[in-house]
Amino acid sequence: MSHLFTRLAAASFVLATAAQAETVAVITPYLAQPGTQFYVEAFQARAGERGWEVNVIDTAGDVAAVISRIEDMVTANVDAIVINVDPAQVGAGLQTAAEAGIPVVGMDAGNDPLVAANITSNGYAMATETAVYVANRIGGAGNVVMFTFDPFPPVQVRGVMADAVFGNYPDITVLDRITPDVSDGGIADSRARMEAILAANPEPGAISAVWAAWDQPALGALQAIEAAGRTGEGIVITGIDANPQAREAIAAGGNFEASVAQDFAGIGTAAADTVARLLAGETLVNRVIYVPTVLVTAANAAE
Amino acid sequence: MTELTLENVTRRYGTVAALDGVSLRLRAGEVHALMGENGAGKSTLIRLLAGLEAPDAGGFRRNGGALQTDAGPGLRVLHQELTVVPALSVAENMHLGAPFPTRLGLIDWRRLNARAAGALLRLGPAHIDPAVPISRLSPGDRMLARIAATLLAEGPPPWLYVLDEPTAALTAAEVDRLMAVIAELRAAGAGILYVSHRMDEVMRIASHVTVLRDGRLISSQPLAATNEAGIIRDMTGRDLSELFPPREPPPAAPAILQVERLAAGAVRDININLQPGEILGLAGLSGSGRGVLLQAILGAVPLQAGRVRLAGQPRARSIAGAWAQGLAYVPRERRSEGLMLLQAIADNIALPHLGRLARLPGLADRPAAARLVERESARVRLRARGPAQAVGELSGGNQQKVLFARALGGAPRVLLLDEPTRGVDVGARFDIYRLIHALAQTGTAVLLASSDLPELLGLSHRIAVLQNGRLAHQLPNDGLTEAQLLTLCYATKAPA
Amino acid sequence: MTRLRRFASLLGMAAIIAFFAWQLPDTFLTARNWLNISQQVSMLAVVAVTMTVVMAMGDFDLSVGAMASLSGVVAATLFVAGWPVPQALAAALALGLLGGLVNGLLVSVIGILPFVATLATLTIYSGAAFLVSGGRTIFGRDIPQAFSDFARGGVQIGVANGRPLLLPALTLVALAVAAMCWVVLEQTNYGRRLYAIGGNAQAARLAGVRVTLLRLSAFGFTGLGAAIAGLMYAARVASANPTQGDGVMLTAIAAVFLGMTLTENGQPRVLATLAGVIVLGVLDNGLTQMNVNSYLREVMIGAIILAAVTLSALSRRRR
Secondary structure, three states: OHHHHHHHHHHHOHHHHHHHOOEEEEEEOOOOOHHHHHHHHHHHHHHHHHOOEEEEEEOOOOHHHHHHHHHHHHHOOOOEEEEOOOHHHHHHHHHHHHHOOOOEEEEOOOOOOOOOEEEEEOHHHHHHHHHHHHHHHOOOEEEEEEEOOOOOHHHHHHHHHHHHHHHOOOEEEEEEEEOOOOOOOOHHHHHHHHHHHHHHOOOOOOOOEEEEOOHHHHHHHHHHHHHOOOHHHOOEEEOOEOOHHHHHHHHOOOOEEEEEEOOHHHHHHHHHHHHHHHHOOOOOOOOEEEEOOEEEOOOOOOO | OOEEEEEEEEEEEOOEEEEEEEEEEEEOOOEEEEEOOOOOOHHHHHHHHOOOOOOOEEEEEEOOOOEEOOOOOOEEEEOOOOOOOOOOEHHHHHHOOOOOOEEOOEEOHHHHHHHHHHHHHHHOOOOOOOOOEHHHOOHHHHHHHHHHHOOOOOOOOOOEEEEEOOOOOOOHHHHHHHHHHHHHHHHOOOEEEEEOOOHHHHHHHOOEEEEEEOOEEEEEEEHHHOOHHHHHHHHHOOOHHHOOOOOOOOOOOOOOEEEEEEEEOOEEEEEEEEOOOOEEEEEEOOOOOHHHHHHHHHOOOOOOEEEEEEOOEEOOOOHHHHHHHOEEEEOOOHHHHHOOOOOEHHHHHHHHHHHHHOOOOOEOOHHHHHHHHHHHHHHOOOOOOOOOOEHHHOOHHHHHHHHHHHHHOOOOOEEEEEOOOOOOOHHHHHHHHHHHHHHHHOOOEEEEEOOOHHHHHHHOOEEEEEEOOEEEEEEEOOOOOHHHHHHHHHOOOOOO | OHHHHHHHHHHHHHHHHHHHHHHOOOOOOOHHHHHHHHHHOHHHHHHHHHHHHHHHOOOOOOOHHHHHHHHHHHHHHHHHOOOOHHHHHHHHHHHHHHHHHHHHHHHHHHOOOHHHHHHHHHHHHHHHHHHHHOOOOEEHHHOOHHHHHHHHOEEEEEEEOOEEEEEEHHHHHHHHHHHHHHHHHHHEHHHHHHHHHHHOHHHHHHOOOOHHHHHHHHHHHHHHHHHHHHHHHHHHHOEEOOOOOOOHHHHHHHHHHHHHOOOHHHOOOHHHHHHHHHHHHHHHHHHHHOOOOHHHHHHHHHHHHHHHHHHHHHHHHHO
C-alpha cells in the first residue's frame, strides 16, 4: 500500500527527481509470475541502494503493450530500460530505444543484438551439473533414460550437454531419449512414457537413472516408478529448475534426488549492477552474463 | 364534502408560462374533465397536483383553509403509461408500496390474492385473476388493477383520482370497463380529474369540464352548460365543422388493392377491393384482427392462404418490396412499432425511402433525403425545432405526423393506417384528417383501421366490419350512425 | 442537456491532454509521441471501429479478442506450413469474416442474445486458437521477416532530433479501416439502416428494413476487424500465441462507450469511437511517462471511463 502512495507522490515530482537521479524502467508482461517477482524485487533493492528512480511496468501478459511502454519510456527519456520478455517479440521497441541511444538490459530475456546484455542462468552448466550428478551416483555405469525437448532452444542446449556427459562414459547406455508431449505441462505424458519403459525393462537394475531436462518429466517418471512399485531399485532421478513440487519430492528423500535452482534474486541484482556499468559508460564485451546456479539435493531442498 | 380550489396558479419554465393564473375547483363526488391540446398546460397542472413541482405564484386551498403550495394528501395520480413489474403477479403489483400480508414472516399468498381479488371486486372488474403475471393483462386491465390497488394502501382511500390519458392505450371494451369503475369510485364519494383527448368519453362521464389553452383557463363549467362543439372551439379556437372535411365519392376506376381469400394469423377468408381515392374504414372490436390484417397486407405477417395484388401485380415478398411498390403503413403502436425515438426526425422519415434515394447504389444521398424530409414535414404540418431533433422529444401528435411523413414520402398508392389518431391531440387530429382526405382526393387508396367510431364514420367512403378474424360486413357509409356501427361490430348479420 | 453532456465530455478529454502537456512539457506534445500513440492504439482502433458497426444496431461482440488471437496463430501456423505471406494473411482474414458471420447467424437468424452467442463463440475461437497452436507461442524464424518488418515500417513524414519521423504502417492500416467503417456507417444506406435497427428493430422491419440479413452481415465487420487486429498484433510482436489478443475486447467496448458520451443522442459513431480510443491511448502513454504504477494506472483508467459514462447517464435521466 505504501508502495502505491510512493508511486503517487513520485508521479507528481517525476520531473524534479528525474533531474537528480537516474531513472530506470523495468518492463515485463509477467510480473504476476513468482520468478519474475524475485528478479524485480532484487533489482529494486539494488537500485534503491544506488539511489535510482525505478519505474516497474507490468503489461499483464500483453506483449505488444511492452513495445508501447518501451516507446513511452524512450519518449520520457529514461536512462536505461530493463526487459523480461523474449527480445525477438519486442524488436520494434528495441529498435526505438537503440535509435534514441538508451541501453536495454535483459533479465532472463534472450540474446539479441539490440540488447546490451542479458542476465540469465547458464543452461549448459545446469545440464552438465545434473548429468554429472547422475553419472557419479551410478558409478559411471548403467542404463539412463533421458527426457528432453529439442523444439524449445533453451531446453535443447540442456539435452546436448547431457548427451556429451553420458557419451563420455563408455559404460553408460542411453536407453531412450524421450520428447514428451508438453501441452498439459509434461507430467502426465512423461509418466505414461516412463511406465512403458518400465514395463519393457522389468528386471531390477535394468534402469539405473532418469535424467530430465526440466522438473515436470522428472516428476512424471517418479510417479511411474512409484506406481510400478519399483522405488527400491535405486533408480536416480534428476530434474532442472527446482520448482516447488520438485523440491518437495527431493526433500522427501525418494528416487528424485537432485535438481538445479536458478538464483532469481541474483539475476535481479546482477541486472542492476549491469545497468550501473552501462550508465558509467562501460562497453560490455560479453553480452551474456551468467549468474551461478545451486544444485538442490535432499540436504538443501527445504531452504 | 372535500374540495380543493386552485387560485391563480402560475408556473413558469424560463420565460414561458406553462400555467398562467389558473383558478378552478375540484370536488369529491364529481368527474371533472380537464381538456386541452398538447402544450395547453395539462401536464404541468398534473405535476403540481402530484406535488412534483410547486407553483411560482398562487396556490391551493383545501376546504376553505389557508393557501398552500401543495395540494395536500389524498390525491392519487395515475399516468397514461403505467409502470408495472411484468414478472410479478397482478396481486403483487397491486401491493407494491403497501405491506404484503405475511404469516410466520413469509408472504401469505392466499391472503395476498384474496385481498387483491376483493379490491378488484369492489370496483367491478372481477374477470381479472390476481394470481397471473401482470404482463398477461391487457393495458386496460392493468389500469383497472392499478386503480383497485389504491384501495389496498394503508390509511383512508384517496378522495381525488387524477387519471392522465387513461384510455390512450385501451380498446373500446376496455374503455367501457374503465367507465364503469369510474362510476363506482364516484358513487363511493371520490372525485375524479379526468384528463383526455377523447370527446366521446368526456361527454359520457364528466359532470364538469375545464378547458386550458396555452397555459390559460379558457372555460370551467358544468357539462350541461356546453356541448361538444363548444368544447372543441374552446380547445382549438376553431369550429367543429372543420373536423371532417366533406367527402366526395371516388371516381370509378379499376381496383388498386385486391385482397383475395387472405388468411394470416387469426384472420381468415378476407376479400377486399380498394379503388384509387377510396377510403375504406375497418371497424371491429378489440381482438377482431384489424391490426393483423393490415400487417398481412403489408407482408409483415406471413400469409397462410390467399393473395394480395397491387394494381394487378402480385405484392412483393418482402416488406421493403411492398414499400417500393407503393404500399405505406402507419402502425398502431407508434413507440414500439413505429419510431426510433432517440433518433432524428429526418432519419425516421427517410428510412423506407433510402434505397430509392441512393445516388450511387448503396451510397446515401443526404441532400435528397433532406429535401424529402423537408417536403413531407411541411405537408403534414410537423411542429419541431428542425429535422435533427430527436423524435422522442415531440408530442404524441407530432410523433404521429412523423409516421405520416414517412408513409407519404414514397407517394404511396395504398396507405394502411392502424389507429392513426390514437393519443393525438385535437389540433394534430385536424391536420391528420385533412391529410387523409387530401391524399384520397389525389388518388391514394386508404385502408383505415380504427376503434374511434366518429373517425371511421367521418372519413370513410365504405365501412368493413371484422368479427373474430372474418369480414362480417362491407357496406357504404351512407347515413350510418355510431350506434348502428357499434351494433354491426357485435351483430352477426347486417341490420335490415 | 445533450449539448452540455457532449461539451463536458470534450472538456474532460481536453483537460486530460492539457494535464499531460503540463506535467510532461518536453515530451508529451511532440510529433513523435503522438505518432507513437497512434501506433500503440492502432489495433484497439481497428477492433473498436468495427465494434461500432454492431453497436450501432444495439448489439455487441464479445468474441473479438479470441478471434484476434485465432487469426494470429492461424497465419503463423500457415507460415510454418510454408504458405506465402499474402495467402496466409488472406486465409486468416477469411476465417475472421466467417467467424463474424457465424456470430451474426446465431444472433439474427437463430435469435440468441448477443451476450450469450458471442460468449459461446469466444470460448470456441479461443479453444481453436489453442488447438491450432498447440498452446505454444510461434515465433523466431517461423515468422517471415517481411511480415514483422511491416509493423516496424511506415511513411517518413519528417525528421526530429536527427531521427526520421515515421507515420507508422499500423497507424495507416487503422486509419484505412476507420475510414471504411465511417463510409459504411455514415455514407451508405446500409449504415443508416443499421442505426435504424439500433433505434427500434421492430419499427425498422415494418418500414422495410431487412433486419435479419443486415444484423447477420454486420457481424462480419467485427469478425474481419478482429482478424485484421490479430494480424497487426502478430506482426508487431513478430510472434503469435493463442491468448495475445484477448485483452482487446473489453477495451474496445470501453472505447465505444466513451465515444458514445460525445455523440448526439448517445449513439455509437466511428469518429467518436476513435476519440475514445485516443483517450485510452493517451492515458496509457501519459500515465506511463509520469511513472504511475501499472496497476494504479488501470484503476485510474477504469475510473475515468466510469466518470464519463456516469455523466452521460445522469444527463440522460435529467432529460
